[in-house]
Amino acid sequence: MTKDTAIKLFQDQRVRVEWDGEQEKWFFSIVDIIRILTASPNPRKYWSVLKTRLKKEGSELATNCSQLKMRSADGKYYKTDVADTEQLLRLIQSIPSPNAEPFKVWLAKVGYERIEETEDPEKAFDRAMETYLKKGYSANWINQRLKSIEVRKELTDEWDIRGVKKGMEYAILTDEITQAWAGLTTKEYKELKDLKKENLRDNMTNLELVLNMLAEATTTEISKEKKPNSFLENKEIANQGGTIAGNTRKEIEEKTGKPVISPLNAKELGLKSENEKLDE
Known part of the structure; x- marks a missing residue:
């Protein structure tokens, strides 16, 4: 069964979902839905x-109802x-809630968007841009x-x-690339930016x-x-691709006299305003 994991937003609230390519269905976290519909402090108990x-x-x-492994707030599945x-x-x-009708509309919209994205993948990028804009990122950074x-x-x-397995092997190769170009493991990079479960790329500057x-x-081409x-x-090969970018980073640092790797995360960058300053 092929599944795409994603986060969907309902009125700026996160809902964990997975797409089952064989059944052509979205599966939604029930606890997340109940949290939104009831505003319960303990949706699992509810x-x-x-x-x-x-x-x-x-x-x-x-x-x-089925069960799937989904990522929790602590980063574990x-x-x-x-x-x-x-x-x-x-x-x-079965749940009395003023959000019931808007939620039905939202569910229909999610299903329709998936059909659209399957027929035209560019629409997925358009929606991603809308999400980043709502979060305050600059248009230049989003591109x-x-x-x-x-x-x-x-x-x-x-x-x-090439037969690389998703999960641990992906993570090891990604770490190899990151360490080769940035001089830091992925874990060290996230610690530098004071990140926990946040996406590292969402907290990089344009140059990073x-x-x-x-x-x-480069790794792909090699x-x-x-x-x-x-x-x-x-x-x-992952090391080779990362090293080429790492040499470029060192040249940039030599010419500018300042480090490329920034300890600032998205909040500290000030999102849109600060990213625009960095571009100047």
Whole structure:
């Protein structure tokens, strides 16, 4: 079963979702939905009580809901009760909430957007831009970030072809690239920026993003030419791609007299205003 993990926003509140490519369905975290609909301080407890009640009433929702591993606030993955759109509509009917009708509209919109994005992937980028703009990022930074997503996808596609496994092996190779160009492991880089579960790329300056893209794009091109057959060969190529970008970073630092790697995260950069100052 092929799934795409994502975060969808409902009135600026996060909902964890996964797309099942085989069933062509979104699966939504029930706890996240209940948190939004009820504003309960303990949505897990609310769902536990509601599930018990639904079981007594003979509801299929309580017995047929699936579980998927989803990322929690602590960054770890836990089994979470999930429901598809049809099941969620039934759940909404069981919860008195002023958000019920807007939520139904939102569910329909999410489903329609996925169909649109499948037919025209460019729409996914347009929606990502809208999300970043709402968060206050500058248009210039967003363009770089969207390009970095494209470059990263090309790299992971190449890794898939070379037999690299998603998860741990992806993480090891990414770490190899990062350390080679930035002089820091991914963990050290995030610690420098005082990040925990936040996305590192979402907290990079324009120049950091450009160098990270150079490292990943170069790794992709070297891999296409050398066609590695083992994980160790892929790791060596990752180091080579990162080193090329690392040499560029050192040249920039030599010419400017200041470090490229910034300890500032998105909040400290001031998002739009400060990013624009950095571009000047």
